[in-house]
Amino acid sequence: MTEPLPHCQAAETLADDQLPAGFRFGSTACGIKPSGRPDLSVIVADRDAVAAGVYTRNQVVAAPVTWCRGLTPTDRFRAVVTNSGNANACTGPQGEQDTAQMAAEVAQRINCEARQVLVMSTGVIGHPLPMDKVVTGIDAAVAGADHSASAFRDVARAFCTTDQYTKMHCTTAKLSAGTIKIAAIAKGAGMIQPDMATLLSVVVTDAALPIAAAQKVIADAAAASLNRISVDGHMSTNDTLLLLARNEGTACSDAEDLSVLTDAIAEALIDLGKMIVADGEGATHVLCLQVDGASDDASADVIARAVGNSPLVKTAIKGNDPNWGRIVSAAGYAGPKIEVAKTSLSINGVAIYESGAPVSFDAATLSGSMKSASDVHIHLAVGDGPGQSRFWASDLTEAYVSFNSEYTT
Incomplete structure (x- = not known):
């Protein structure tokens, strides 16, 4: 049995109460990776939430990127499903169908529409997804999803491909209406030069954000962080950064609050970005x-x-x-x-x-x-x-x- 992937230092002290309320996390090993390591995960919102994203500018894009671009920003988000070990890129119409099916399978299990489910994939380019394994994995990940630090850590582990360790960061920010929580996950070690290996990242917050504000926050935060890292100068087909926020809770809408939130998310992403660079395949500095x-x-x-x-x-x-x-x-x-x-x-x-x-x-x-x-x-x-x-x-x-x-x- 392959040894579990080590966690980054921040993960070791992560506690349940550091995670933003309103989201559940689930993951499993469904057999996409020959190693048997975890390769499928879900993040599920308890009710309709806000999602915004920034994506690769590569002209060759994976089917999940096309799917997410067409659906964000939105205030009807319910889940994101992620597989690792297969990029579902350069897979033609079949890749598009498989992406839509992944969304539909999750939607069926959490009682929402497929268009409320985002999809991310990372791994080797040019191979069709083993959808029988993916569907089995979705079953297990959704059924086991909960709001716990261990589940969050396991999702970070399921994101990884050539990574040597998981990458996550949790923090808080003080807004005018109160303190909000931010939890972020990323993966990447090779094929890294985002312009928003393969880089995927999800930031979750319990701040209540209008969708236009959410899109600006994540775009500005990306420009100051993940768009300023490089391992090999090779832009991926799958780079995706998502911000998931609540429709209710501590409001964040005025300019000062949005600036504070953007800075906090940018600092979290800078930390994750430096982990990605440090984990660059073979990197020593x-x-x-x-x-x-x-x-x-x-x-x-x-x-x-x-x-x-x-x-x-x-x-x-x-x-x-x-x-x-x-x-x-x-x-x-x-x-x-x-x-x-x-x-x-x-x-x-x-x-x-x-x-x-x-x-x-x-x-x-x-x-x-x-x-x-x-x-x-x-x-x-x-x-x-x-x-x-x-x-x-x-x-x-x-x-x-x-x-x-x-x-x-």
């Missing part, structure tokens, strides 16, 4: 990039992505090599204008390039600091403009190449 001095935030973001996705930068970080030339040159080819004479760079707080020229530093000591830390902090100033960006990326190792060269064989 997380590159924590801060770019400032660009002409605007969009330009800073483009520069940060160029640096974070550069194979030469990634391999230098893997080798604990403070090779600043690779970083500066990546910024230069990114596209947005930089002021070379005002460009400066530091790694782990050590200045190594200032005002367009190298400065003396102890390379051995800096290399040692890179080797001893899981996070490598890179601060790059490209001028004196107001634009800034944060970005998180993994390094690139032999293990990544080995894993992905053998993934389907």
